Amino acid sequence: MKGNTHLMGGLASAALVNEWVDGPASLDHQLVFYGAGLLGSLLPDLCHPNSWAGRKTKLFSKFVSKAFGHRTVTHSWLFIAAVIWLTNSLHSAYSLNLKYGLLSGAISHLILDACTSRGIQFLYPVPLRFRSPLYTKTGSSTETAVSGILMIAALLLLAKQHIFNI
Template sequence: MEYKTHLVSTVVVGLPVMASGGQVDVLNMGMLVLGSLLPDIDHPQSFLGKRNKIASGLTNKAFGHRKATHSLAALVLVYWLMSVIAAHYLTSRGIYTPFWLTFGYLCHLLEDSFSRDGVNWLWPKKRKAIHGAHQVVFYKTGGLGEYLVLGLMICLLVIEIRLLWIGQLDRLLAGKYLTNLQTWLFSLDQFLPFIK
């Protein structure tokens, strides 16, 4: 999936969730957007790869594309690193940054799961490829299917922005679910070394 489709699709999913908890602000939105692009740091021609050539080159040489950075292990590592950064270097305004960065990262992985190549969620364990008739719904990166998804997501984003503007977006989802999930994740932080 191209960066613009990842970006728009992740914002479409994340914005109502963010609004339900009253957490729509520039910092949280920035973390969501960064998370939606971060897994592709392993590809030198990706949006972030072109802007961070050293990190992209090293990651690509070490792991290749859609290997380590497209796994549950990387998802947990990103959450842990951002939690350390938030605990030591951010004010109380940044309390939700680990959640939103990880949410964006997870959305990227889910979106790539529907591509022809899929995602190896359990990396470094090898996976069996799912292609053709066994894969019910899939798209080809840069193909017509992806552009149809992008068009649909842009339409949904326009509707969500309008709902946000008139103060109705937060009513799409119950905020208690977001709060419960974030409280549970914060309770896990005590088991992660170096956070406190």
């Protein structure tokens, strides 16, 4: 999937997590939570030097790409475990907001990429690819529709939570 679809997925998943767990109440904690959700939605593409995350970490991205390939280690349970481990080592008032925001975005990224024809190697290093039975090609009109649906879902959830307080 493309970056904009991942961003919409990250925002929608963060809003959904916020709905389920009665998330952060104060504005600063919400900003950290939703910002982390957006960041987490792009982070798994560290393995792709031309992605947003890859361009921000050029040398690291090239190393990961050459060492592991695309949609392997950063699209696996190992990446999710690394996010958990790293965020568990933080000690600030925002640690939980950062942790759950990053996780919601990263997991949405993996789910969306599992809905593409290439799928993901979730059990890396086991070379088994996971792909949804309903999948599409990256950049297709179907992906554009999915991105639009995710945007509408995110906006509805955010409106429900922050405007209508339902």
